Amino acid sequence: MLNYxxxxxxxxxxxLASAWGACGVGCAGTMIFYSGFPFVTTAIxxxxxxxxxxxxxxxxxARRARMDKLEKAEQNFYSMDALREQMRDGALFxxxxxxxxxxxxxxxxxxxxxxxxxxxxxxxxxxxxFLHGVGMAxxxxxxxxxxxxxxxxxxxxxxxxxxxxxxxxxVTQCILRGEPVIFIDPKGDHELKNNMEMAYRRLGRxxxxxxxxxxxxxxxxxxxxxxTYQRSxxxxxRLASIIPTSSSGDAFQSFSHNALNAIFYAVEAxxxxxxxxxxxxxxxEGFGPLCVRALLGWSYSMGPEIHRKMTQAMxxxxxxxxxxxxxxxxxxxxxxxxxxxxxxxxxxxxxLLLHDKTHFQKMVSSLVPAxxxxxxxxxxALFSPDPxxxxxxxxxxxxxxxxxxxxxxxxxxxxxxxxxxxxGRAMGQMILSDLASQAGGLYNFPKDGRKRFINIFIDEAGxxxxxxxxxxxxxxRGASIRMFVATQTLADYEVRTDSKAKAMQIISNMNNVxxxxxxxxxxxxxxxxxxxxxxxxxxxxxxxxxxxxxxxxGAFAKNHGERLMSEDKPIFAxxxxxxxxxxxxxxxxxxxxxxxxxxPILEAPEEDYHAPRAEHxxxxxxxxxxxxxxxxxxxxxxxxxVIAAERPREKPPVLDVELEGYLVPPPIxxxxxxxxxxxxxxxxxxxxxxxxxxxxxxxxKAHGWPDDEERDFGWDRSSDVRxxxxxxxxxxxxxxx
Numbered sequence: 001m002l003n004y005x006x007x008x009x010x011x012x013x014x015x016l017a018s019a020w021g022a023c024g025v026g027c028a029g030t031m032i033f034y035s036g037f038p039f040v041t042t043a044i045x046x047x048x049x050x051x052x053x054x055x056x057x058x059x060x061x062a063r064r065a066r067m068d069k070l071e072k073a074e075q076n077f078y079s080m081d082a083l084r085e086q087m088r089d090g091a092l093f094x095x096x097x098x099x100x101x102x103x104x105x106x107x108x109x110x111x112x113x114x115x116x117x118x119x120x121x122x123x124x125x126x127x128x129x130f131l132h133g134v135g136m137a138x139x140x141x142x143x144x145x146x147x148x149x150x151x152x153x154x155x156x157x158x159x160x161x162x163x164x165x166x167x168x169x170x171v172t173q174c175i176l177r178g179e180p181v182i183f184i185d186p187k188g189d190h191e192l193k194n195n196m197e198m199a200y201r202r203l204g205r206x207x208x209x210x211x212x213x214x215x216x217x218x219x220x221x222x223x224x225x226x227x228t229y230q231r232s233x234x235x236x237x238r239l240a241s242i243i244p245t246s247s248s249g250d251a252f253q254s255f256s257h258n259a260l261n262a263i264f265y266a267v268e269a270x271x272x273x274x275x276x277x278x279x280x281x282x283x284x285e286g287f288g289p290l291c292v293r294a295l296l297g298w299s300y301s302m303g304p305e306i307h308r309k310m311t312q313a314m315x316x317x318x319x320x321x322x323x324x325x326x327x328x329x330x331x332x333x334x335x336x337x338x339x340x341x342x343x344x345x346x347x348x349x350x351x352l353l354l355h356d357k358t359h360f361q362k363m364v365s366s367l368v369p370a371x372x373x374x375x376x377x378x379x380x381a382l383f384s385p386d387p388x389x390x391x392x393x394x395x396x397x398x399x400x401x402x403x404x405x406x407x408x409x410x411x412x413x414x415x416x417x418x419x420x421x422x423x424g425r426a427m428g429q430m431i432l433s434d435l436a437s438q439a440g441g442l443y444n445f446p447k448d449g450r451k452r453f454i455n456i457f458i459d460e461a462g463x464x465x466x467x468x469x470x471x472x473x474x475x476x477r478g479a480s481i482r483m484f485v486a487t488q489t490l491a492d493y494e495v496r497t498d499s500k501a502k503a504m505q506i507i508s509n510m511n512n513v514x515x516x517x518x519x520x521x522x523x524x525x526x527x528x529x530x531x532x533x534x535x536x537x538x539x540x541x542x543x544x545x546x547x548x549x550x551x552x553x554g555a556f557a558k559n560h561g562e563r564l565m566s567e568d569k570p571i572f573a574x575x576x577x578x579x580x581x582x583x584x585x586x587x588x589x590x591x592x593x594x595x596x597x598x599x600p601i602l603e604a605p606e607e608d609y610h611a612p613r614a615e616h617x618x619x620x621x622x623x624x625x626x627x628x629x630x631x632x633x634x635x636x637x638x639x640x641x642v643i644a645a646e647r648p649r650e651k652p653p654v655l656d657v658e659l660e661g662y663l664v665p666p667p668i669x670x671x672x673x674x675x676x677x678x679x680x681x682x683x684x685x686x687x688x689x690x691x692x693x694x695x696x697x698x699x700x701k702a703h704g705w706p707d708d709e710e711r712d713f714g715w716d717r718s719s720d721v722r723x724x725x726x727x728x729x730x731x732x733x734x735x736x737x
Contacts, residue, residue: 007110016053150482151477184432239279265348275386288319429468456481534568583599
């Protein structure tokens with residue numbers, strides 16, 4: 001780059017423009033006042049000076065505009081209607097930005113080498129606005145295509161950098177596209193939850209949104225993370241995922257996993273829907289009552305004769321424990337005589353029942369507290385709902401993630417880790433295990449014509465990172481699962497998983513990265529390693545001096561030199577990630593695109609709204625039929641009042657009013673540019689056709705004067721006129737919008 005020139009040198013063009021202009025003025029004054037030249041002659045002869053001054057002023061102004069943009073910080077606000085207009089098929093809108101090139105990297109590197117100018121820009125305390133200012137002239141709308149985002153999106157940013165606004169923007173677009181949305185938030189963000197709910201209500205789908213939060217017992221829906229499964233062994237694996245592990249605890253974990261297998265097989269054999277509370281009750285009270293129901297269920301399935309013998313074997317005992325022991329012995333005897341009646345799951349259940357109780361309690365010592373904390377207090381009804389056991393939430397709502405996915409609904413899950421870290425993490429890991437099971441079902445048995453993404457958003461993912469989350473990232477793409485995972489630092493994954501290898505698995509399985517402001521140096525360096533290195537030029541100045549051979553004469557030599565150097569550096573400087581302003585980001589997309597952008601702020605939908613017309617819905621929403629029958633089946637046990645409260649309210653009609661007689665004048669700031677004689681055409685009531693008949697007269701013409709009976713009842717003409725006026729004003733505003 002032999003013609004290297006920094007943008008941050010002094011504005012020599014402005015100096016030249018001033019010098020040429022001063023020379024032109026001086027020459028013109030001398031020629032007119034001292035030499036007596038005519039004005040025309042003077043103008044022609046000095047035009048060269050002013051032309052040169054204007055030429056240099058043009059480049060000086062362009063340079064000054066570029067410098068001003070370095071300190072400019074803009075924020076864009078979008079309503080839901082404006083966002084809908086900005087969306088396009090097959091892509092998600094990411095705000096405004098530009099493609100980051102080596103030219104922008106060179107400008108930022110030059111600025112970092114100019115501490116004085118850098119300090120002037122940063123003194124406004126708006127962050128590194130120069131990072132976006134170097135390319136603001138090329139700014140345009142930014143999209144991430146579905147072909148890119150299906151490889152999952154990693155969002156990295158410190159507190160207050162804009163992760164919530166990013167989630168708000170992406171979640172709303174997924175809702176408008178008619179795709180399932182499941183948001184897992186360890187801390188619980190009320191604003192984001194409210195925005196999700198209002199987005200569904202604005203689409204007339206308020207009943208398709210549910211939320212779970214253990215702190216809001218009155219309003220929260222209940223989730224059973226064990227409700228859907230293909231094999232009973234899956235349920236045991238989900239619950240075993242929350243057991244604390246250590247290098248010396250593998251035997252304890254294996255025994256606990258085996259015990260959970262037996263428990264949930266017994267629950268299934270007894271004809272019940274498994275919940276976490278069932279496991280807790282067995283671990284606390286023993287296998288007796290559950291084994292009795294399981295053995296009776298097994299014998300019933302084997303025929304009436306075996307069922308009669310099993311009943312007789314248990315009939316002589318009174319306690320549940322004794323009945324279970326006698327039933328287990330009968331099962332072992334009859335299966336020894338007839339091996340075809342033997343089942344591996346029943347053998348495991350009977351062996352645990354007959355196992356030494358002291359040794360059993362020792363082996364499941366790590367399982368008992370892990371399960372117990374998920375059933376304590378209100379979580380018994382919120383996380384283990386069971387209508388048969390009269391264990392239902394106060395809101396009366398029971399949901400499953402499978403139903404949310406099948407109906408393309410939305411579910412916000414707040415884990416309240418700020419109040420109870422251990423319980424919040426355990427719930428999050430159970431939900432991720434349930435989602436991994438759902439992904440396995442969709443992968444094994446794909447539904448014909450499934451084109452919708454299943455969008456899973458996870459904030460503060462380091463809090464709940466586990467093996468099922470890695471499986472979702474690794475294999476969820478085949479089940480149309482698209483994940484958006486956010487964290488503050490990359491070290492959060494390593495701390496939670498206690499393994500650097502697993503942390504790298506999580507990071508490397510996300511093809512797209514959105515980097516907001518992050519101040520942790522190690523995170524900055526690790527993110528920069530994904531970037532290509534490009535040659536960055538700089539000028540190296542050298543100065544040297546030396547004495548001559550004859551020191552008596554005092555001769556000496558001095559030289560000064562400048563060399564143009566080049567050094568390979570990442571296209572995004574790592575320290576730039578710490579200088580990003582709020583809502584600004586660098587993005588690495590899977591198609592090798594490098595984007596510098598800024599997120600808009602999505603305005604919260606208002607409570608009073610008019611539902612959009614059908615043509616404004618996205619194609620998936622219009623073509624998809626929602627299955628509400630399954631919801632009604634889950635509400636049979638509820639009271640009629642609760643069912644009536646859950647029914648969606650009628651959508652307000654979309655008004656299409658054509659008002660006659662109104663002439664809307666242009667804004668006042670535009671009127672001053674109109675000729676004086678044209679003002680009469682822009683102000684209403686100047687022409688006969690522009691005049692609007694008073695509302696009172698129009699009301700009387702339409703309804704007539706009140707009769708004697710209306711007067712007797714105190715008819716107030718002024719109140720009706722005011723109501724009429726308010727209605728027309730609302731219709732007029734809706735028509736103009």
